[in-house]
Amino acid sequence: MKGCDHEQQHAIAAERARANMPKEEEVERVAASFKAISEPSRLKILFALRHGEMCVGHIVEAVGSTQSAVSHQLRILKSFGIVSARRDGQNIAYALADEHVVAVLELACAHLKCKL
């Protein structure tokens, strides 16, 4: 650290970083939100919902998983405010909660240079 050519700038950056570091609690909230969208099974659900609201049965078809697994994952996504649920008769229709979700997915795909 001491012999670093940029010791001065780094020290300033480190000091600013320490001063502006979000509280542990907030860091954990953000981390939990990313974790919610970091499993392939949940991500597939989000990719599917980009095409519009769907009820569970359709999501199961779209992602090719089991009803139980999808339901468990939907609960997690909902608990983090990533999807919203709306009862419609016997069915429950799920949708992406807000534009941030789509925006984040698109940024990730841009970063990875994969087509969406």
Next chain:
Amino acid sequence: MKGCDHEQQHAIAAERARANMPKEEEVERVAASFKAISEPSRLKILFALRHGEMCVGHIVEAVGSTQSAVSHQLRILKSFGIVSARRDGQNIAYALADEHVVAVLELACAHLKCKL
């Protein structure tokens, strides 16, 4: 599913979702990238690096963890192209790899209504 008021739209959306679902391999790449930024320890490193390039020792100070833990986490972040490394004498300076990273962090904070 059958009795759903929006059966028609949902079925169309489901069909489109199936047709446009990224390959398993791509879904996993995106998921892995999100997973990389979904642990509090790694997220703190990214929050720190928003303030500029830093070498490991400074990152350790900024996030308040151990050298070993930080080094392990940096390797993961680097392997996913989220941070870049540059040797500078005895030190190795890390920096955020591209603008997408900052943009994603900012979107997440906007979604969660927390100040960055």
Next chain:
DNA sequence: CTAATATATGAACAGTTATTCATATATTGA
């Protein structure tokens, strides 16, 4: 070359999590 410093890494343990299976709840139609 040697000592000192900065960073990386392998192994092991503890904690977390996704899926499956079985079952429960809720809504609708008869």
Next chain:
DNA sequence: TCAATATATGAATAACTGTTCATATATTAG
């Protein structure tokens, strides 16, 4: 009320992952 359909959920197991500890590697000063 009863049967059928859609969705949710609890428990259990298997797989994964972050941290720690000890140690290795790399760079520079002397």
